[in-house]
Amino acid sequence: MTELSTLTAAQAAATISAGECSSEEMTAACLARIAETEESVGAFAFIDAEHALAQARESDAWRRSGKPIGPLHGVPVAVKDLIDTADYPTEYGSRYFAGRRPRNDATVVSRLRAAGAIVIGKTVTTEMAYFHPGKTRNPHDLSRTPGGSSSGSAAAVAAGMVPATLGTQTNGSIIRPAAFCGVFGMKPSHGLVPRTGTLPLSRSLDHIGPMARSIEDIALVLDAIAGYDPGDPDTRPLGARNFRDVAMEEFELAPRFAFVKTPIWDKADANTRDAFEALAEELGGDCFTYDLPDTYATAWDAQRAIMAAEMVFNLGRYAEEGGDLISPQFNALMADGRAISAATYLDALEDARAMRGALGELFEQACTAIITPATVGVAPVGQATGDPSFCSLWSLTGLPAVTLPLLSGENGLPLGVQLVGAMGDDARLLRTANWLVERLPG
């Protein structure tokens, strides 16, 4: 049975659709894998095997009745416990929110269900998606962090518990754990995926995105969750792309990569720097080194100012009411956020707009995607969720980013290759990512 749990979401959907296995069998396989690994990995905040199987049986009955089925029909998935679900508690990884039960599904959860997915449970998040870690460990080395804040979503995919999950990112919370756990992860363009029903940290910076074991699965999940929602004022009523079809298209010409070291290159460890220099060399004429102008040096402070100020706006009252139920890390962030002036905040938003505009020109004129590390190195030992620095600029500017588990670092641990695309051009970014996956050995 457990063999089914190794299928990608696309394979699982095809297998179920063809009647070669049922959703119940697929879900049972995932539950069996979870039973084997959850005690050591700790990816789930909530899981209800009976409820999951009951949904799978309903899904099977629907299919057998001959009704039309969605692209994720019968496929088990899990979502970060920052995202509301009407059938599971949603506690935001916070003791303050213990026992919280939302009345409604978040928009992305409704959309996953509409596409046929079986939401089998909620994955561990750090406290309110900030730095205080949950129980999850890295499946590649249990002494190491899976990264945060979407810790459980990354670990669940890496451990073979479910083929796909949803995470959220405000700084580095999708890309970093996906990279540490050696899976694919995507932070879509800001505004592509609606955040209605997800704990808001920072309207300017919050993103929801998928993690999975293939680019095709990332695209498949993105097809399900992307698109306008009047509940999220940053989404736009634009026509939908078919991400999966575009992602799987052949390139007529090779994409062209800008290798961007960023002003924080020295934060990357020596192994990571060497690995990326070698990767750029391997890509040869398809890759050129691009040095960001000095003006980008303010991006990290800008990201921090916006995040801290908007998190005080959204979460400050909980920290005030929460007393001992709130971690010292979180309270320290609130204190930092309260000290930020409106002028600093508005300047930071303006910096972000200017950088987004300048990067837009880079994509128009010179490259298909930026190639850059996902993290400073492999997952560190211990519980602390690691350094998000290589993600901050892309969260700030809202550009779409994916991490691909194509390199390995010390002890053979996964090292993510981050590709960043033009704003709103998520489909082409996925196609470029697929090209790179096929191009590189192993």
Place this chain on the structure above:
Amino acid sequence: MTELSTLTAAQAAATISAGECSSEEMTAACLARIAETEESVGAFAFIDAEHALAQARESDAWRRSGKPIGPLHGVPVAVKDLIDTADYPTEYGSRYFAGRRPRNDATVVSRLRAAGAIVIGKTVTTEMAYFHPGKTRNPHDLSRTPGGSSSGSAAAVAAGMVPATLGTQTNGSIIRPAAFCGVFGMKPSHGLVPRTGTLPLSRSLDHIGPMARSIEDIALVLDAIAGYDPGDPDTRPLGARNFRDVAMEEFELAPRFAFVKTPIWDKADANTRDAFEALAEELGGDCFTYDLPDTYATAWDAQRAIMAAEMVFNLGRYAEEGGDLISPQFNALMADGRAISAATYLDALEDARAMRGALGELFEQACTAIITPATVGVAPVGQATGDPSFCSLWSLTGLPAVTLPLLSGENGLPLGVQLVGAMGDDARLLRTANWLVERLPG
């Protein structure tokens, strides 16, 4: 000749269109009136009679050629010196910007010209549209302020210099001077009129709007200047209304007014309070008193926080560079603005959204327009531009507001009746205003 200068813009346009007078004659009449009154009133920052007449002659030649003409063809207008004009300096009422010559017209100026208007000059603004006054005096009593910051625009219309002008409002800068000077003035819905090419004070609060001697003229100018502009991210690509036609329509049923005293009612002087109580009584069954909930008490602090913070963002660098060229009032505002925290600023924006939403329900359920004072009383003696408090809530929430010169206060000086409409329903607000003008005696 000067008789022509007493025509409204609609009358002037009709007269010119019918060939009963030329734009040159109309412009000359306005210039003659300006020659008589400008020395005492001081409404203009820049005027160039020869350039105005040359434009008028071009306009006449165009009409005589039989080409199609716009709804303001040949009609002289003037715009606040906060609004860029390619053919006049634009100095923002500031010594720091002395000699500034923009390369392009602001969007509203291009649109006025496209509608056929002759822009004869630039009207006095207070320093960067804040409190430090310019030279303008109130035509009704030269010892009194015309109000600010659109001082010259209001005084020019009141003195019969031009039939219509443009002003800008961030707090009370259209409604207050229009009321003090006894003319019609409108602050359209936030986002209806694009601000491209106008000195930005506060994206959240800045509005451009017309002043004139009739509601029809207000609507006529609004028809010219309203509508989507990609340069102003708060404008929306929606279909245009015909404001003038709607404004002039008959009501089938009488409108219903909510008399809103606001939490700052005690700031209004006794004469004003009595005049509005009497007006509400006169309206009888068409008017009910509505007490805003206590939560609205924060609106004034919220308006102040947003304005000060966003003005630091937009203008702080000029204040820093300007030294003695910047007034103490302006520097004091910058200091206040720098002290505002991002959390206070974001809370203020949220308060504004909440109030806008709640007022939306009031309009949906109970009233056609809110009726409330435009100012605390008549124009005060002296240069200080007066109290904008009765405008702050409507600037904060972005609702459309007009002031109608229907009452008089001490010494027979004008007292404005402010009507506020539902967000985006500027056309109905103008029709309601027209109803009230026709309904009330005098």
